[in-house]
Amino acid sequence: MGVAYSVGEVDHLYTFFSQWSPDFTTKCNKMNKKPRSKTYLIREKNHNHYLFVEQDKAAMIDKLLRDSGNPAARNWIITVKEPKRRLSLSSFEDSDYQEDLEDSLPVLSHQSQLLDNLHLEKIAAHLPVRTQGYPWQLVYSITIHGSSLKTLYRNMAGLDSPVLLVIRDMHKKVFGAFSSDPFKISHSCYGTGETFLFSFNPDFQLYKWTGENSYFVSGNLESLQIGGGGGCFGLWLDADLYHGSSFSCPTFDNAPLSTHEDFIVQELEVWTVQR
Structure with missing residues (x-):
C-alpha cells in the first residue's frame, strides 16, 4: 500500500509534522542517509498529479498521523493500492524510479486479441x-x-x-x-x-x-x-x-x-x- 496526499498541501503537511513532532525533520534526514528503499508512486485523489514517496517515509507519516489522535490530521492522507499502470516517465530522470515502475502495465477493459x-x-x-x-x-x-x-x-x-x-x-x-x-x-x-x-x-x-x-x-x-x-x-x-x-x-x-x-x-x- 502507498500513501497519497494533495500535491498543493505537501508543504503544509511537512510544516504540520515539524510543529507537532520536533524530531520529525531529524528522523526524515536520517532516513535520507539510508540506502533507497522501495518507492511508491502515488496519485492525488481528485487531480492527475503524481509523487514518489519512499516506503519508510510513507510508513513514518502514516504512524505519526495514526498516533496523533487528531481526526483532522488523519484526513490529510488516503490509502491507495500500489500502482498497476505504467505512468509517463518523461518527467523523471531517476533510473531507480523507472525500475520501480517497470512491471506496471496499462489496465485493459477487455482481453485483447492483439496486445500482449x-x-x-x-x-x-x-x-x-x-x-x-x-x-x-x-x-x-x-x-x-x-x-x-x-x-x-x-x-x-x-x-x-x-x-x-x-x-x-x-x-x-x-x-x-x-x-x-x-x-x-x-x-x-x-x-x-x-x-x-x-x-x-x-x-x-x-x-x-x-x-x-x-x-x-x-x-x-x-x-x-x-x-x-x-x-x-x-x-x-x-x-x-x-x-x-x-x-x-x-x-x-x-x-x-x-x-x-x-x-x-x-x-x-x-x-x-x-x-
Missing part, C-alpha cells in the same frame, strides 16, 4: 503524458462488432479521447497507429503531432510526426487514412476494414508497417483512454 504485455509496455512508454495512468477501454473490435468502418465511426461518436488502432494482418504482423483524436468522418485532416505510427515487425518501431505536413488523420465512408503526402498514406483501410495498405509518407517518414505494402486485415481493435 510486450506490446503494451512498448506502446505505453510513448503515449502522451495526458493519457498515462488511465485504463484502456475497447471501443471497436472486428471480432465483436464485425468488419465495418461505418460501425467504427459510430462507436466513436461523442468520444473526445485519443485512440489506439491495432491491426494484425494475414501475415501475422502487428502494427497500427495512435491518434490524438477519435476517428470520424471529415472533410479535411485532423489531429495533432501526438499522432504516431508503430509496428512490431518483429522488433518495435515507432514513427513520430516529422513536421513535414499535418496530414495526420482523415476519413470518409469509403476509407480511413493516417499520414500522407506525395500520394501515399502511412496507413490506409477500406470501408470493410478488410483491405489495407501502408506506404512511406512524409508525415511520419515511416517504413511500410507490414512486410507487404498491401495487406489483408485479420483482426483489428481500437482502444481509447477511459478518463
Whole structure:
C-alpha cells in the first residue's frame, strides 16, 4: 500500500509534522542517509498529479498521523493500492524510479486479441503524458462488432479521447497507429503531432510526426487514412476494414508497417483512454 496526499498541501503537511513532532525533520534526514528503499508512486485523489514517496517515509507519516489522535490530521492522507499502470516517465530522470515502475502495465477493459504485455509496455512508454495512468477501454473490435468502418465511426461518436488502432494482418504482423483524436468522418485532416505510427515487425518501431505536413488523420465512408503526402498514406483501410495498405509518407517518414505494402486485415481493435 502507498500513501497519497494533495500535491498543493505537501508543504503544509511537512510544516504540520515539524510543529507537532520536533524530531520529525531529524528522523526524515536520517532516513535520507539510508540506502533507497522501495518507492511508491502515488496519485492525488481528485487531480492527475503524481509523487514518489519512499516506503519508510510513507510508513513514518502514516504512524505519526495514526498516533496523533487528531481526526483532522488523519484526513490529510488516503490509502491507495500500489500502482498497476505504467505512468509517463518523461518527467523523471531517476533510473531507480523507472525500475520501480517497470512491471506496471496499462489496465485493459477487455482481453485483447492483439496486445500482449510486450506490446503494451512498448506502446505505453510513448503515449502522451495526458493519457498515462488511465485504463484502456475497447471501443471497436472486428471480432465483436464485425468488419465495418461505418460501425467504427459510430462507436466513436461523442468520444473526445485519443485512440489506439491495432491491426494484425494475414501475415501475422502487428502494427497500427495512435491518434490524438477519435476517428470520424471529415472533410479535411485532423489531429495533432501526438499522432504516431508503430509496428512490431518483429522488433518495435515507432514513427513520430516529422513536421513535414499535418496530414495526420482523415476519413470518409469509403476509407480511413493516417499520414500522407506525395500520394501515399502511412496507413490506409477500406470501408470493410478488410483491405489495407501502408506506404512511406512524409508525415511520419515511416517504413511500410507490414512486410507487404498491401495487406489483408485479420483482426483489428481500437482502444481509447477511459478518463
